[in-house]
Amino acid sequence: MRIIFYVLLTVVSGLVTWGLSIVIYKLSHRFHWYPKIRERDVHTRPTPRLGGVAMFLGIVVAIGIASQIPQLSLVFSEDRKIWAILAAALIIVVVGVVDDIFDLDWLTKLAGQIIAAGVLVWGGVQILSLPIGGILLVSSFPSLVITVFLVVLVMNAVNFIDGLDGLVAGVAIIANGVFFIYSYLLQSNGSTEYFNLASLITAALIGACLGFLPLNFHPAKLFMGDAGALLVGLLMAVSAISVTGEVDPSAVDANQFGRGDLFPAFIPILLPLAILVIPLLDFGLAVMRRLHAGKSPFSADRLHLHHRLLDMGHSHLHAVLIFYAWTAVVAVGCLAFMFVPWYWAVAFIVVGLAVSAVFTLAPLSRRKRVEAAAQSAKSSASPVAPQMARLDPLDVASVDPLDPQKGVAS
Secondary structure, three states: OOOHHHHHHHHHHHHHHHHHHHHHHHHHHOOOOOOOOOOOOOOOOOOOOOOHHHHHHHHHHHOOOOOOOOHHHHHHHHHHHHHHHHHHHHOOOOOOHHHHHHHOOOHHHHHHHHHHHHHHHHHHOOOEEEOOOOOOEOOOOHHHHHHHHHHHHHHHHHHOOOOOOOOHHHHHHHHHHHHHHHHHHHHOOOOOOHHHHHHHEEEEEEEEHHHHHHHHHOOOEEEEEEEHHHHHHHHHHHHHHHHHOOOOOHHHHHHOOOOOOOHHHHHHHHHHHHHOOOHHHHHHHHHHHHOOOOOOOOOOOOOOOOHHHHHHOHHHHHHHHHHHHHHHHHHHHHHHOOOOOOOHHHHHHHHHHHHHHHHHHHHHHHHHHHHHHHHHHHHHOOOOHHHHHHHHOOOOOHHHHHHEEEEEEO
């Protein structure tokens, strides 16, 4: 069973990332490889930001070992794709590290992201078809534009939510875990081996996030920085493109999963959106907010969703767990369309979102109760104040100070 090899790659990627994260953490403190705290930062002490380097190396080692496993040889039969993915990942990690150290301007970062996405297209990792009402082949130029746009979009969306300890790593574990199940089922039930690439990249990425999370969970000792967040976004985009851009809807026939409807055929489009719903929502809101203010869409601020959760009264840990919950509900609910009748999947999503919303908005209701109790206590402690408030200003002087209830009629 190939699942054993994927688990092996996840473990290797995780162990290598974990070990290198410890090394980078110690070296960063020894040589002061950490930036000053910025105004928009949530943490209060200088923290190293080079965790993305450990994640990248962990993924590289896992892919190197995978290349020696005969059962995964088909993935490496087109080695140009693998080299393109590794080259794009290296470019984005270098850009991220330089930005973490020297704080690059947004235009330079965007140029680096476009170059990395272009390398993917050059290597053959691109959207060649859209699974909408059958196979719609697209020509080379639209394919290039769509692929570059989507890769850059996903990278920035993931990077935008990287503001709390353990947030990106945890969300990526949940989202990629669901996506791995989907891609592996396509490989097993769809009578095709193409999806080895998506499963391989996803398994290695899950391992890197698992290995990094112990040092990144609150209170974080090490951040993944832009290098890590952009790397996570890049590889998630690669996995999604490897499935969405190449899948034949007939390979996701409902009967293969014990279904009798057509919903599974739309999963190649829905699932990539579902696992990225929170990052994409935050990205969209940030872009609109900044453009409305006449700023660059890539300018930094402290109005992201995770900042708003903290401002609502959530603790750091609770805010992170809320992000986990929203991601899990949407991703798992979308995947459920492959296994259960559509109304059960919809019911799961509706109930899950309702419960998540209750916990998300809980601080507001608590705040209202506290304010109401404080106002009530204040009113009961000063019985004179309401009476005084009802008096006409001209009557105040005629109130007997020894008996506030007794006054001289005007």
